[in-house]
Amino acid sequence: MPPRPSNLIAIYPGSFDPVTNGHLDLIARGSKLVDRLIVAVLRNRAKDPLFSVAERLELIREVARDYSNVEVAAFDGLLADFAAAHGATMILRGIRAISDYEMEWQMALMNRRLQPGIETVFLTASEEYSFISAKLVKEVASLGGSVTGVVPAIVEERLKQRFALTGARK
Ligand code: ADP
Numbered sequence: 001m002p003p004r005p006s007n008l009i010a011i012y013p014g015s016f017d018p019v020t021n022g023h024l025d026l027i028a029r030g031s032k033l034v035d036r037l038i039v040a041v042l043r044n045r046a047k048d049p050l051f052s053v054a055e056r057l058e059l060i061r062e063v064a065r066d067y068s069n070v071e072v073a074a075f076d077g078l079l080a081d082f083a084a085a086h087g088a089t090m091i092l093r094g095i096r097a098i099s100d101y102e103m104e105w106q107m108a109l110m111n112r113r114l115q116p117g118i119e120t121v122f123l124t125a126s127e128e129y130s131f132i133s134a135k136l137v138k139e140v141a142s143l144g145g146s147v148t149g150v151v152p153a154i155v156e157e158r159l160k161q162r163f164a165l166t167g168a169r170k
Pocket of ligand 1: 013014015016017020021022023026092093094095096100124125126129130131132133134135
């Protein structure tokens with residue numbers, strides 16, 4: 001069996017539109033397991049994202065700045081290729097509820113087929129964050145509801161600005 005790599009690199013991919021406290025919890029916990037954690041923002045998945053890729057990168061960089069081994073990057077194309085190009089041997093994902101499982105399972109198996117040297121590792125969401133999704137956050141914020149404690153303060157502020165500008169809050 002090959003030895004554990006001395007520089008264990010993991011990719012944590014997602015759309016992060018925007019980053020939530022659930023994502024941040026996964027970054028905090030995941031960063032302890034590896035030498036380098038690359039948070040990878042997927043371009044073009046959501047057809048109509050609320051925040052641009054540049055804004056999403058900036059917000060993640062800001063909220064994760066205390067984690068010295070965490071980096072942030074954007075990617076498109078195959079995740080397995082991006083991971084291999086960065087020398088990663090782990091893909092980190094979060095599982096909130098059983099409803100996450102089927103899709104995650106399919107993606108993990110496909111990624112293993114594409115890159116057999118890369119393992120997908122799942123962390124269970126912390127109970128206090130397991131109900132949080134970026135989609136729900138946007139919906140609540142667009143209707144003027146409070147997302148305090150659900151997203152970092154800077155994200156809350158950015159959501160308020162965005163919805164004040166677009167006039168979605170009525
Ligand atoms: P979302 O589903 O909130 O739009 P992403 O698609 O950006 O988020 O998700 C990226 C990864 O983060 C996925 O593995 C997802 O399961 C995980 N994740 C998202 N929200 C949470 C949370 N609240 N707790 C733990 N993991 C989460």
